[in-house]
Amino acid sequence: MSTELEQALRDAFRDAAGTVVPRPEPMRRLLRRRRRRWAGLLSLLATVAVAIVAGVVPAVQPATSEQQRPYPPLSTWTRALLDSPTRGSLAGDADLLRAVGSSFSGGVKVLFLGDVSGRRFLVYVRYDERSATLYHSDIPIQGAVEDLVGGAVAGPLGPLVTVTSTAVPVTIGLAPAACAIERSIGASASPEDTVEHKWAGAPDGSWTVWAAPDPQERWRVSCDGKIRSEAPAVLDTSSYERLISSAGIQHEPLRQRWSGPIEGSAGTWTLSTARLPSGAVAVVLADAPAAATVATTFTAAPGRGGSGVVSTSISADPDTIVIRVPSPAGRLGDRVLIFTAKPGATQAYVRAEIGGLGAALTGGVAVTNARPGPVSVRDATGAEIGSTWLLEEVPQLFGERLVSDWES
Amino acid sequence: MAAEEFQDFVEVRYGDLLRTAFLLTGSRHAAEDLLQSSLLKVMRHWDRVDEPLAYVRRVMVNQRTSIWRRLRNAEVLTGDPPDRPGADPSDQILVRRMLLEALDGLPARMRAVLVLRYWEDLTETETASLLGISVGSVKSQASRGLARLRGVLGVDLLAGRAS
Numbered sequence: 001m002s003t004e005l006e007q008a009l010r011d012a013f014r015d016a017a018g019t020v021v022p023r024p025e026p027m028r029r030l031l032r033r034r035r036r037r038w039a040g041l042l043s044l045l046a047t048v049a050v051a052i053v054a055g056v057v058p059a060v061q062p063a064t065s066e067q068q069r070p071y072p073p074l075s076t077w078t079r080a081l082l083d084s085p086t087r088g089s090l091a092g093d094a095d096l097l098r099a100v101g102s103s104f105s106g107g108v109k110v111l112f113l114g115d116v117s118g119r120r121f122l123v124y125v126r127y128d129e130r131s132a133t134l135y136h137s138d139i140p141i142q143g144a145v146e147d148l149v150g151g152a153v154a155g156p157l158g159p160l161v162t163v164t165s166t167a168v169p170v171t172i173g174l175a176p177a178a179c180a181i182e183r184s185i186g187a188s189a190s191p192e193d194t195v196e197h198k199w200a201g202a203p204d205g206s207w208t209v210w211a212a213p214d215p216q217e218r219w220r221v222s223c224d225g226k227i228r229s230e231a232p233a234v235l236d237t238s239s240y241e242r243l244i245s246s247a248g249i250q251h252e253p254l255r256q257r258w259s260g261p262i263e264g265s266a267g268t269w270t271l272s273t274a275r276l277p278s279g280a281v282a283v284v285l286a287d288a289p290a291a292a293t294v295a296t297t298f299t300a301a302p303g304r305g306g307s308g309v310v311s312t313s314i315s316a317d318p319d320t321i322v323i324r325v326p327s328p329a330g331r332l333g334d335r336v337l338i339f340t341a342k343p344g345a346t347q348a349y350v351r352a353e354i355g356g357l358g359a360a361l362t363g364g365v366a367v368t369n370a371r372p373g374p375v376s377v378r379d380a381t382g383a384e385i386g387s388t389w390l391l392e393e394v395p396q397l398f399g400e401r402l403v404s405d406w407e408s
Numbered sequence: 409m410a411a412e413e414f415q416d417f418v419e420v421r422y423g424d425l426l427r428t429a430f431l432l433t434g435s436r437h438a439a440e441d442l443l444q445s446s447l448l449k450v451m452r453h454w455d456r457v458d459e460p461l462a463y464v465r466r467v468m469v470n471q472r473t474s475i476w477r478r479l480r481n482a483e484v485l486t487g488d489p490p491d492r493p494g495a496d497p498s499d500q501i502l503v504r505r506m507l508l509e510a511l512d513g514l515p516a517r518m519r520a521v522l523v524l525r526y527w528e529d530l531t532e533t534e535t536a537s538l539l540g541i542s543v544g545s546v547k548s549q550a551s552r553g554l555a556r557l558r559g560v561l562g563v564d565l566l567a568g569r570a571s
Contacts, residue, residue: 005554006526013527016504017427020436026422027415033444034451083423094529107420 021177077159077406080176087207088114103149117168117211136163159406171210179223184248195400217248230403240284281318286310295326296395314399320386322375334369342386344379414454431523432472434508473516521549
């Protein structure tokens with residue numbers, strides 16, 4: 001009997017079983033079935049059935065409120081992640097899984113167990129009726145289980161879990177088994193000032209392991225034919241160069257184009273651009289050398305370094321740029337900064353609540369309120385010498401939308 | 409307390425047990441039917457069960473291999489839709505279908521031995537204990553089962569899954 005054949009059968013079993021994802025609330029469905037069975041019995045043997053039911057079956061009742069379930073209140077897709085099979089190269093190692101599971105006193109679900117880049121990774125969730133917390137640890141492969149289970153909190157639990165190691169450059173992404181992860185494999189800027197990526201499915205479908213320095217790509221997760229998440233795999237705010245790279249955009253070095261105060265916003269601001277292979281530029285407007293907060297229109301995302309705030313945009317014309325001015329809290333609004341390097345530019349025209357609005361350029365810069373739409377730069381005669389586009393007010397980073405839609 | 413423990417067990421283990429049931433039956437509907445009927449059996453004796461996971465496995469396998477149940481062999485009707493399929497890249501579908509068809513061609517007990525040994529990763533002794541047969545019988549059933557799968561699916565195809 002060949003070991004290869006045994007392993008092949010294990011792999012085939014894992015492939016086949018991995019396609020089975022239980023629907024939510026199994027206990028409720030089980031009790032519904034019990035009630036149906038009882039109803040059938042009652043119709044046939046009413047008196048006897050009642051006696052059996054009353055005397056023998058424990059008083060298990062359906063969950064009438066979220067508090068009665070062993071998991072805390074969780075969204076459907078977060079629950080789907082917990083119901084997914086354990087992933088990773090050691091997911092089939094029953095002895096190790098058993099050893100890990102027996103190390104915990106309360107409820108635990110192992111999401112990932114595997115060896116990557118010489119380290120043993122464990123991603124798990126500890127839960128009770130009130131809370132569910134995500135943990136992660138990685139230790140040398142030869143390490144003891146006791147060390148492996150002493151993980152640190154790895155962040156909030158959601159339907160898409162991304163874990164990075166501090167010991168080795170490894171990033172692990174885990175989505176519900178019914179979902180598919182795609183990774184961006186290249187980007188191009190369109191004339192409409194948006195970035196478009198090409199996508200490739202992750203080899204393992206609903207989970208992926210990146211064994212290299214921070215993945216400079218976006219991940220897109222689709223479930224039930226709908227895009228549920230689309231964002232950089234790991235947003236790196238340690239520098240603006242790395243911010244652009246982590247958004248999955250190839251670029252030349254960042255170059256400062258303007259610096260100065262913005263009326264109504266404290267501090268000294270800098271506008272910098274990095275040229276993309278297409279000739280367009282990625283733009284950052286920041287009030288500090290590194291940003292703790294990346295403004296993406298509606299949400300503020302905490303970063304890993306610095307204390308400032310930054311907003312981003314993309315421009316097909318490297319010399320005509322419009323970018324929203326972020327608030328200190330990292331939110332964006334109608335207030336924009338227009339920059340142009342076009343010689344002779346005197347006025348910028350933007351779309352306003354009603355009609356258009358002109359703003360005088362001083363040193364190639366104007367700050368005004370604007371609605372999404374065309375932005376033109378004109379000379380003293382009124383002739384248009386440059387144009388760009390202010391994008392819609394959707395969560396976006398460098399002109400690309402950010403999606404997090406797990407509710408429906 | 410017993411009711412709460414049982415509910416905890418179902419909520420936590422349902423997915424894993426459903427996947428085992430799927431490999432035992434080859435159908436999502438049949439798997440859910442097998443698992444639910446097994447859980448309902450276990451629920452009645454829950455306060456006397458020492459090792460719930462092993463016990464539910466045993467009930468599932470016994471139900472699956474019982475002559476009565478196999479003779480019944482009726483299509484399972486349920487008010488619930490089947491469990492959702494997961495990500496299913498097209499290049500894996502053929503291998504998966506062939507595996508399930510090959511498993512369908514095995515005797516129920518031989519199939520159970522393969523599932524317990526190579527999916528649940530039970531030892532030969534544990535498998536023998538769960539099925540109520542000798543270790544020698546587990547060895548021979550596993551050996552013959554693997555040989556049957558090799559013959560039906562082809563070594564190259566299965567080996568390709570491992571590479």
